[in-house]
Amino acid sequence: MLQRPSxxxxxxxxxANMKKFWILISLAMVFASPAIAAEHxxxxxxxxxxxxxxxxxxxxxxxxxxxxxKRTNAQKNLAPDVVGQFMFRMHDKLNKExxxxxxxxxxxxxxxxxxxxxTIINVIKNCFPELEPLMIEQRALIxxxxxxxxxxxxxxxxxxxxxxxxxxxxxRQLAANRLLxxxxxxxxxxxxxxVRDGYAVVYISGPEYERSHDxxxxxxxxxxAEQPDLNSSxxxxxxxxxxxxxxxxxxxxxxxxxxxxxxxxxxxxxxxxPKP
Numbered sequence: 001m002l003q004r005p006s007x008x009x010x011x012x013x014x015x016a017n018m019k020k021f022w023i024l025i026s027l028a029m030v031f032a033s034p035a036i037a038a039e040h041x042x043x044x045x046x047x048x049x050x051x052x053x054x055x056x057x058x059x060x061x062x063x064x065x066x067x068x069x070k071r072t073n074a075q076k077n078l079a080p081d082v083v084g085q086f087m088f089r090m091h092d093k094l095n096k097e098x099x100x101x102x103x104x105x106x107x108x109x110x111x112x113x114x115x116x117x118x119t120i121i122n123v124i125k126n127c128f129p130e131l132e133p134l135m136i137e138q139r140a141l142i143x144x145x146x147x148x149x150x151x152x153x154x155x156x157x158x159x160x161x162x163x164x165x166x167x168x169x170x171x172r173q174l175a176a177n178r179l180l181x182x183x184x185x186x187x188x189x190x191x192x193x194x195v196r197d198g199y200a201v202v203y204i205s206g207p208e209y210e211r212s213h214d215x216x217x218x219x220x221x222x223x224x225a226e227q228p229d230l231n232s233s234x235x236x237x238x239x240x241x242x243x244x245x246x247x248x249x250x251x252x253x254x255x256x257x258x259x260x261x262x263x264x265x266x267x268x269x270x271x272x273x274p275k276p
Contacts, residue, residue, distance in 0.1 A: 058094070062128045065089045069134055082138045083121055086131055175227040176235060178265075179220060183239035185262040186216040188248060192255035203255035212259055215266035222267045 065086060072085075125132050164170040189212045192203040204212070220232060248254070263270045 058090075061090060061093045062086075063130060065093060066128070066130050066134065069131075073134065073138070082131070082135050083124060086124070086128075172227050172230070175223045176230055179223040179230065179232065180235050180239055180242075182216050182219040182223075182262060182265050183236050184242060185258045185265070186212055187236075187240050187243045188250070188258040189255070189262060191243070191248075192250045192258070195250050203250060203252055204259060208259060211270045212262050215262050215270055218266050218268050 068089065069082065069085060121135075125135075165174060189204055189209065193209045196202040196204075224230060224232065
């Protein structure tokens, strides 16, 4: 009498059957690969189907719409979004009884500023090349208008700044800023002079330090003559704090730069040229 297989034996049998199953699947994939590859090669050799925008009806409608847009543009009444206007008029024309053909869904979804705008515009250029010159012309007009607005904005900002700079408040602030900048340069010159004092190689020599001192005193005199109520001591302390907060590093190049910048700010010549 046959006995029922044990649980362990049934598990072994099931694992053996699964192993055979996967072996068969692997063999089937190996033999099917050449056929799949050949099918893909055949698909690559196929010529692409013409797009719906290339049909005669849509092409004839596009030519009529483009001529209409050109007339509108000649009258300076064309909206900035040429593609949007083109799509709207194409949709209207194709829905008429004469054409009975809807606009392709891709073009119906065109909206300026969306993620697919550039993609749709490229497709439109390929489908309707007659529209591209009008798009280029309109883009040039848009860029010219944008440049005009930007120039007007800058002119308004310049006029506003000029109005502020000639006001008492503006004159006082500009004078304080000039003195603060000069003090900042001289504070760095002082640091450059002191940090290498006593060394064979220095960042600021003794004569250069004296010229820098004369330059900052000339700037101070000029500023206080314009705005005598400015507190030069407070401005000096502010300049020193700014230098420390900048974590400024002194070397030959940086020290030379601040020294020359201070010379250039001086209202009187730093170097003297007496007649021999």
